[in-house]
Amino acid sequence: MTRFEPALDEQMIATFLEDKEGAHIDDMRFLSIMRFLSAEARMLDEERYREWLALFTADTRYWMPVMENRYRRDRSVPVFAPGRMSYFDDSLDTLELRIRRLDSGTAWPEDPPVRHVYAISNIEAFATPRPDRVIVHSTFVSYRNKLDRDESLLVGRRRDLLIQNGDGAWQIRRRLILLAQSLLLSKNLNIFF
Amino acid sequence: MCVWKGTTLNPEDLKALIDLDEGWVSRRIFWDRDIYTVELERIFGRCWLFVGHESQLAGAGSFLTTSMGEDAVIVARNRSGGIEVMLNSCPHRGNRLCFADSGTARSFTCNYHGWAFGLTGELLGMPEEQIYAASPRFDKSRLGLRKARVATYNGLIFATFDESAPSLDDYLGEFRWYLDIMLDNAAGGTELVGGVIRSTMACNWKFPAENFAGDSYHAPWTHASGAFAAFDGGSVRINQAESYHANVNGHGLEFGLDMIGNAATMRDPIVLDWMKGRQAEVEERLGALRTRMWGSVSSGNVFPNLGYLPGYFTLRTWVPRGPHAIEIHVWSLVNRDAPDEVKDGFRRGVMRSFSPAGILEMDDGENWEHSTATNAGVVTRGERLHYGLGFESEIEHDELPGRIFLGQMNDANQRAFYRRWLDLMTADNWQGVPDRTTKAVAGAMR
Numbered sequence: 122m123t124r125f126e127p128a129l130d131e132q133m134i135a136t137f138l139e140d141k142e143g144a145h146i147d148d149m150r151f152l153s154i155m156r157f158l159s160a161e162a163r164m165l166d167e168e169r170y171r172e173w174l175a176l177f178t179a180d181t182r183y184w185m186p187v188m189e190n191r192y193r194r195d196r197s198v199p200v201f202a203p204g205r206m207s208y209f210d211d212s213l214d215t216l217e218l219r220i221r222r223l224d225s226g227t228a229w230p231e232d233p234p235v236r237h238v239y240a241i242s243n244i245e246a247f248a249t250p251r252p253d254r255v256i257v258h259s260t261f262v263s264y265r266n267k268l269d270r271d272e273s274l275l276v277g278r279r280r281d282l283l284i285q286n287g288d289g290a291w292q293i294r295r296r297l298i299l300l301a302q303s304l305l306l307s308k309n310l311n312i313f314f
Numbered sequence: 315m316c317v318w319k320g321t322t323l324n325p326e327d328l329k330a331l332i333d334l335d336e337g338w339v340s341r342r343i344f345w346d347r348d349i350y351t352v353e354l355e356r357i358f359g360r361c362w363l364f365v366g367h368e369s370q371l372a373g374a375g376s377f378l379t380t381s382m383g384e385d386a387v388i389v390a391r392n393r394s395g396g397i398e399v400m401l402n403s404c405p406h407r408g409n410r411l412c413f414a415d416s417g418t419a420r421s422f423t424c425n426y427h428g429w430a431f432g433l434t435g436e437l438l439g440m441p442e443e444q445i446y447a448a449s450p451r452f453d454k455s456r457l458g459l460r461k462a463r464v465a466t467y468n469g470l471i472f473a474t475f476d477e478s479a480p481s482l483d484d485y486l487g488e489f490r491w492y493l494d495i496m497l498d499n500a501a502g503g504t505e506l507v508g509g510v511i512r513s514t515m516a517c518n519w520k521f522p523a524e525n526f527a528g529d530s531y532h533a534p535w536t537h538a539s540g541a542f543a544a545f546d547g548g549s550v551r552i553n554q555a556e557s558y559h560a561n562v563n564g565h566g567l568e569f570g571l572d573m574i575g576n577a578a579t580m581r582d583p584i585v586l587d588w589m590k591g592r593q594a595e596v597e598e599r600l601g602a603l604r605t606r607m608w609g610s611v612s613s614g615n616v617f618p619n620l621g622y623l624p625g626y627f628t629l630r631t632w633v634p635r636g637p638h639a640i641e642i643h644v645w646s647l648v649n650r651d652a653p654d655e656v657k658d659g660f661r662r663g664v665m666r667s668f669s670p671a672g673i674l675e676m677d678d679g680e681n682w683e684h685s686t687a688t689n690a691g692v693v694t695r696g697e698r699l700h701y702g703l704g705f706e707s708e709i710e711h712d713e714l715p716g717r718i719f720l721g722q723m724n725d726a727n728q729r730a731f732y733r734r735w736l737d738l739m740t741a742d743n744w745q746g747v748p749d750r751t752t753k754a755v756a757g758a759m760r
Contacts, residue, residue, distance in 0.1 A: 206509035227538035230680035305513035308679040310671035
């Protein structure tokens with residue numbers, strides 16, 4: 122048994138919590154990122170989770186913190202912060218663990234299948250000091266429906282650090298998911314973002 | 315017959331719904347709103363309820379907000395270091411006072427008219443106070459926030475609005491011996507990881523409560539997929555010959571003696587090595603038997619709605635939000651003097667296993683929702699549910715306190731949960747709530 126990698130690191134924090142924006146990237150690369158994110162969303166809709174997992178780098182970090190309700194004047198703890206309770210605080214091996222559950226054939230709540238629609242919008246892509254790395258902001262709407270009336274609508278923002286390989290393909294090196302809910306108005310997160 | 319506030323139910327109606335000697339429970343108790351209304355008054359209005367952990371209130375003015383039943387409360391550290399629990403509602407027009415999950419404050423000021431309340435709930439003042447001061451019969455000292463009784467046990471903060479409730483120590487009774495496995499296995503005590511995961515579920519609160527109190531039986535089947543993932547294709551194994559149900563007045567723990575069976579599903583060698591390395595220290599503190607229970611395949615519920623898993627060090631409350639809805643609040647508890655990487659291992663282990671995104675918890679909700687929703691049917695809810703596993707399994711045990719039943723796959727704790735539920739629902743006061751810790755005579759064990 123190998124230890125799961127710690128999910129958060131200095132780079133994640135520096136990348137996502139400082140909110141520095143670089144220049145917009147050129148339109149051709151921007152289009153290829155849009156194509157990448159749409160293809161990724163369809164993989165999730167179609168439950169092609171092993172393919173989806175291959176979009177992440179080996180050292181990926183995948184973080185979905187709990188958003189807390191705090192007064193604006195309260196500077197003691199941010200509305201989300203590393204080391205606090207989260208929904209996901211994952212590395213590639215723990216994402217794989219979750220997919221293994223779905224692959225087991227005994228995940229009873231996923232049968233009959235859940236219908237997923239995952240819409241990505243408001244995409245912005247910013248350059249970083251490393252030309253092969255781009256910070257991408259996007260919004261998501263994740264709709265789930267199961268059986269007849271069992272539905273869940275989750276809306277939020279994402280910030281990705283994408284890395285472009287030599288062959289031009291994109292991979293996800295860091296992903297931060299900020300749900301626009303504090304109390305999760307859903308019974309589970311048997312999905313990804 | 316006594317007439318209950320807001321309902322025409324009487325105790326005899328309820329007694330007819332529950333037949334624990336034969337192991338039957340009416341499905342109506344998971345659906346009917348009039349029963350739920352009485353639960354809020356007679357169970358959540360009278361019992362000691364978990365409201366937080368002392369580590370969440372670091373200094374004077376630290377506060378958090380939570381619920382006792384459906385009553386919103388503020389839990390705050392006052393200037394003398396004491397803990398106050400008070401209704402989160404202004405006594406002037408009833409508006410909610412505090413809207414933050416937690417933080418630090420000198421006072422709580424109502425958004426409606428600006429009435430301000432101090433850390434001990436006293437009314438400090440309001441805008442245009444001279445008008446009130448000149449107003450006949452106005453008495454500021456009588457307008458503080460309604461406060462609950464507060465008591466702590468090994469770091470856990472409990473509160474009750476019932477002045478006649480027994481002391482917290484008496485309320486927990488011998489169940490403290492079991493809680494100490496999680497709360498007192500190290501000299502430094504425990505603390506909560508920052509933050510809480512809160513989610514919603516369309517189920518009656520008693521389904522998760524009874525599940526944690528005693529339902530080991532569901533684990534291998536419900537959680538087959540999570541166990542498959544966590545154990546590389548393996549499964550949950552339960553040894554009926556060396557596992558138990560223990561209950562004390564409705565509090566229940568089901569457990570094996572495998573030491574790390576539950577903890578192992580977190581698949582974190584740093585956590586497991588730390589646990590194994592502490593075996594001698596824990597034995598010294600808790601004895602050999604409780605050391606074998608420390609991270610075992612186990613689950614517990616402190617009546618009525620504080621669930622916990624010793625193997626993961628996680629606490630959760632099942633907060634009622636109507637007869638068919640709950641919120642689940644999940645915390646990660648860690649030993650204060652554990653290394654940071656161990657604390658973080660537990661935090662991530664809990665999130666990955668028993669949180670809304672956890673590979674084990676996500677199978678439970680589906681069951682509890684549909685166990686509730688099916689009772690919309692009038693014929694369906696006229697039926698009763700079977701709680702008849704493990705009759706005559708009660709044993710005497712030299713070391714284990716409370717009532718002990720052999721075999722972790724058992725309905726004994728669930729029957730004890732509903733026994734306590736019925737006792738409270740039908741008693742007019744705490745004097746009328748019987749102590750159920752005395753073992754029945756041999757042969758009549760239920």
